[in-house]
Amino acid sequence: MIPMVDLKIQYEQIKEEIDNGLLEALGKTQFILGPNVAAFEQEAAAYLGVPHAVGVASGTDALHLALAAAGIGPGDEVITSPFTFIATAEAICYVGAKPVFVDVEPGSFNIDPVLAAKAITPRTKALLPVHLFGQPANIGALQELCDKHNLLLIEDCAQSFGAAIGGKMTGSFGLAGCFSFFPSKNLGGYGDGGLVTTTSDETAERLRMLRNHGSKVRYHHDAIGYNSRLDELQAVILRVKLKRIDTYNRERRRVAHRYSAALASLGITPPVEDGIGNHVYHQYTLLSDRRDAIMAKLGERQIASAIYYPIPLHKQNVFAAACAGLSLPVSEGIAARCLSLPIFPEMTDAQVDEVLAAVRDALA
Known part of the structure; x- marks a missing residue:
């Protein structure tokens, strides 16, 4: 797993x-x-x-x-x-x-x-x-x-x-x-x-x-x-x-860049590094119209994935009355397509490649 x-x-x-x-x-x-x-x-x-x-x-x-x-x-x-x-x-x-x-920016x-x-x-x-x-x-x-x-x-x-x-x-x-x-x-x-x-x-x-x-x-x-x-x-x-946080963040970027280099040719939108600041990849979150298929294939191979976040806050029950009629299309669109892949500093290149293979098979 x-x-x-x-x-x-x-x-x-x-x-x-x-x-x-x-x-x-x-x-x-x-x-x-x-x-x-x-x-x-x-x-x-x-x-x-x-x-x-x-x-x-x-x-x-x-x-x-x-x-x-x-x-x-x-x-x-x-x-x-x-x-x-x-x-x-x-x-x-x-x-x-x-x-x-x-609403949020579609890239960042x-x-x-x-x-x-x-x-x-x-x-x-x-x-x-x-x-x-x-x-x-x-x-x-x-x-x-x-x-x-x-x-x-x-x-x-x-x-x-x-x-x-x-x-x-x-x-x-x-x-x-x-x-x-x-x-x-x-x-x-x-x-x-x-x-x-x-x-x-x-x-x-x-x-x-x-x-x-x-x-x-x-x-x-x-x-x-x-x-x-x-x-x-x-x-x-x-x-x-x-004392190790810079190393941890550097290794997160290593994993993220390996993902992004492979996913760009698969019709998936990888995370954007917009140049405003250095991304430290707490999560690696992509966008895909075939999110459910990717999640299913990852699950078959005992690879974790998660949706952060499936419901924007203005659509949550607790804010429904206060935000009635509020439309925030970028956030709603991201929530419908986002998927986070495993990422942690100790993740090996072989593990990254295993995740990527499952994503490719899901889209094949």
Whole structure:
């Protein structure tokens, strides 16, 4: 079987370092906001080129707390993508704001800045683009919109750790960047975890307070906060993997480019590297009118595949009433044709070729 991602083989390669780090942390028994969390925050901030990185309990919490720290709340609108995981929109709803969905670009699958501009109203307080599948969004154009209309830019970087635009990392452009360390991510833990980056001292201070029950000093609470702290043991694992993230991303690109070179002649639309930034291929997502046939053939050969995402957010039941009559044809078209193939840094060329052989047979 070829899985979507092979976490076991990666663990075996770094097992000794992870196991030793975990045993050391267990021996110190500082499990809540311990030394590994502090060290990881410093190391991640240095890697991402930001002054502040605040560890939280999940990528969803990263989005939620970033919006809350930015002061976004009831009556506000936040423009975002409909073609993403629901956490992006959930976080907007958590703070009482309204997600406003605008369509994506057909090549990058990321939010279309031209359409975002048309969606701005007096209630708009922020743009929340997603760097989907590891392809950086058009941050330059989105930042221009924010500057022109006095809006906040908050980046959803859940799938783009290590991606950069002009040498500057995603997560370092807006007021805040929101990362997920779900196990399958480019930088993944062995459980949930998240991170918020910011260049603002004030925002960083508020994030640290919000993640810890609204407290700066123990048993003194200045706001209604949350219990959303990055776990010390997850920080141990993330520190080990952070040292290897550039290698992991380079190997993901190797796999992706091997796929793309072969698929271009098969009537399939491979992922587009649009030149805006370096794609780190959290997912390798193609488009095909014969998606079901390809999935069936892959399944016959015990090769995993997945549809990310089958239903755009504006078509989800939870948003059906608010988005009644809303047509976003690019997102809807992508959702009907998209298919993600296995991709992980340790994937061999032979495994890639096995996947490609199944795709060819499905289309024959």
